[in-house]
Amino acid sequence: MFVDSHAHIDGEEYDSDRGEVVERAREAGVSAILNVGTGDPHSGSLERAVEVAEKYDDIYAAVGVHPHDARLFDDATERRIQGILKQTSRIIAWGEIGLDYHYDNSPRDIQREVFARQLRLALKTGLPVIIHSRDADEDTVAILRAELKETGRSGVMHCFGGGSWMMESVLELGFMISFAGNVTFKKAGDLRDVARRVPLERLLIETDCPFLTPVPFRGRRNEPARVIEVARCLAELRDLTTEEIGRVTTENFQRLFNVKLKDSIKPPVEEPDRRDPGIHRNIIN
Numbered sequence: 001m002f003v004d005s006h007a008h009i010d011g012e013e014y015d016s017d018r019g020e021v022v023e024r025a026r027e028a029g030v031s032a033i034l035n036v037g038t039g040d041p042h043s044g045s046l047e048r049a050v051e052v053a054e055k056y057d058d059i060y061a062a063v064g065v066h067p068h069d070a071r072l073f074d075d076a077t078e079r080r081i082q083g084i085l086k087q088t089s090r091i092i093a094w095g096e097i098g099l100d101y102h103y104d105n106s107p108r109d110i111q112r113e114v115f116a117r118q119l120r121l122a123l124k125t126g127l128p129v130i131i132h133s134r135d136a137d138e139d140t141v142a143i144l145r146a147e148l149k150e151t152g153r154s155g156v157m158h159c160f161g162g163g164s165w166m167m168e169s170v171l172e173l174g175f176m177i178s179f180a181g182n183v184t185f186k187k188a189g190d191l192r193d194v195a196r197r198v199p200l201e202r203l204l205i206e207t208d209c210p211f212l213t214p215v216p217f218r219g220r221r222n223e224p225a226r227v228i229e230v231a232r233c234l235a236e237l238r239d240l241t242t243e244e245i246g247r248v249t250t251e252n253f254q255r256l257f258n259v260k261l262k263d264s265i266k267p268p269v270e271e272p273d274r275r276d277p278g279i280h281r282n283i284i285n
């Protein structure tokens, strides 16, 4: 049993075969997908992410404004997100929010301001946060400490790509750490060293699809069924089975996002009584 804790399957990349993508995930043992809405918040992209979660039982949604689009965040955006939150019970996280100094699609000062503002909004709603941090780890941690440290609230560092300092800093803040397909890449030795040391009870897995297709499927569109390759990689690093990584990360997902997945609460299987004296006698005879 596996959970894809971060996917973007509401996008047009999946318009022609979304149902099949979801079905393939189910067949592979993926029992839940957290679909994260991104894009221009005025364009209807966040509503679209929620629509997918309303349609499928095993898909949840997160809404928030990505650091790329921070320059588009305004009072109307805030009202819009609050309106969406009132209309559905499928939203289990605020995100993805954070800082991206790699692409710098929005000015950095605006990214920082919008990040802090959304953390405060998330606190008010009670939702855990999904954090995106690229080439901005020091500022990300500084803002998380300033806004969250006293509150005891946390979330997940998604698509983790940081080093030991980042890992320790976010663990100290109570965060979970989620690994995506990039942990399987040949050149990701340093990242795998970090992945080996994250406490099991803080570990999550994700695809971040359609991006970051794991080895051995690189070059193709990614999809939630591939989250198993991430689990397989972590299992090798930690000397566990792929199923054990699946089980632990599924439990972590339920704890962090406060959801109960149907398949995870199966009653214990009763062993048939093989000591039935009648049958026993027949076998002996």
Ligand SMILES: [Zn+2]
Binding pocket: 096, 132, 158, 159
């Ligand atoms: Zn991201």
Ligand SMILES: [Zn+2]
Binding pocket: 006, 008, 036, 096, 208
């Ligand atoms: Zn993402």
